[in-house]
Amino acid sequence: MRIGFIGLGIMGLPMAEHLVRAGHEVVGHDVVDRPFRTAASVAEAVREAEVVITMLPADPQVEAVFPEITANAPQDALYIDFSTITPQTSRRLAEQWKRTLDAPVSGGEKGAVDGVLSLMVGGSEADFEAARPIFEAVGKTFRLVGGPGSGQFVKAANQLVVGGTYALVAEAIVLMEAAGVDAAAGLDVLAGGLAASRILDLKRESMLARSFQPGFRIDLHHKDMGIILDAARTAEVALPMSALTAQLVAAARAQGHGSLDHSALLLVVEGLSANERVSR
Missing domain, CATH: 1.10.1040.10 (N-(1-d-carboxylethyl)-l-norvaline Dehydrogenase; domain 2)
Incomplete structure (x- = not known):
């Protein structure tokens, strides 16, 4: 899959690297240069993405980049948010983009590096199944736990x-x-x-x-x-x-x-x- 990955910090970077090793084409965007293809802006990272991923610290950062994602990503792109934010924010994002999964992770830096994170996912079953190859690349345990916001x-x-x-x-x-x-x-x-x-x-x-x-x-x-x-x-x-x-x-x-x-x-x-x- 072509993936735009926003947020390449302690957790996001090893997760993105696992996606690359699994054969996905990843274009990352972060404030720090990273050792694979990076984009100068959110818009550039998501413009041709089949899947857009965010892994950001909190609600304000997710809400800041989301308008850029919706304005520039293909309309049929799947949006996966690995960030830990409030359920209310996740539900609000799902109302604005038709294919959205909230998929916060557990396992810390070691789990991200080892590719054995646990993922709790909220959204539709169809989108969950479409995202399965991504979850398999970064995690060991992943479950659909309900509709939008349920993962949070x-x-x-x-x-x-x-x-x-x-x-x-x-x-x-x-x-x-x-x-x-x-x-x-x-x-x-x-x-x-x-x-x-x-x-x-x-x-x-x-x-x-x-x-x-x-x-x-x-x-x-x-x-x-x-x-x-x-x-x-x-x-x-x-x-x-x-x-x-x-x-x-x-x-x-x-x-x-x-x-x-x-x-x-x-x-x-x-x-x-x-x-x-x-x-x-």
């Missing part, structure tokens, strides 16, 4: 589970270390039992080492927690654990940790117990 609701659910799990793993580390327990051995045991999770698999060693090189930044998770709380209001449900996690993420950002990985919630939990062990 599932991504909100994903982010509340991820944020909450990071907070609980942080509390487990603080508890074990304060009690004089071998926290590394303790987390190994947790990872082998019912408490097992991808976060324990991927992040327990770096959290114990207080190494917070970003795979997904606190700043972005802060944005996502806002989406979660907004989605809860839209669905008229109470999510008390999500609200608490949102406050912890907001505290991390307020304390200057916004550029760190979201596992840096450990710094906030440590601070609550005056148990800070971070090397400055």
Whole structure:
């Protein structure tokens, strides 16, 4: 397929590279030059595209480029938004373009690099099937979860589970270390039992080492927690654990940790117990 790919950052670049390796013709556009064919503008990137993809940080960036896409892309092009934005925005975009999929992703930078992302997709079944070769190139798990905006609701659910799990793993580390327990051995045991999770698999060693090189930044998770709380209001449900996690993420950002990985919630939990062990 001929694909115009807008947004070649930490996640978008490896995803675009997987699409190239899968045989698709990708024209990318970003503020930074990239090691494959790039376009000087959104209009140039999408003008001959069969599929237009955006992978951008938040609603304002998606809304800024969308008019350029609709003004310049072929009228029968399929638009896929891999960004994490509000369900309301996704639905509004779907009202303005006849073939639209909201397909936010989970798996972080490593999942994007390895081509094993999880994708939660909202839109029509026909468009989902048309996009299957693209999803196969960048992801391992992908499901159609409902109509327009549905993918964003599932991504909100994903982010509340991820944020909450990071907070609980942080509390487990603080508890074990304060009690004089071998926290590394303790987390190994947790990872082998019912408490097992991808976060324990991927992040327990770096959290114990207080190494917070970003795979997904606190700043972005802060944005996502806002989406979660907004989605809860839209669905008229109470999510008390999500609200608490949102406050912890907001505290991390307020304390200057916004550029760190979201596992840096450990710094906030440590601070609550005056148990800070971070090397400055």
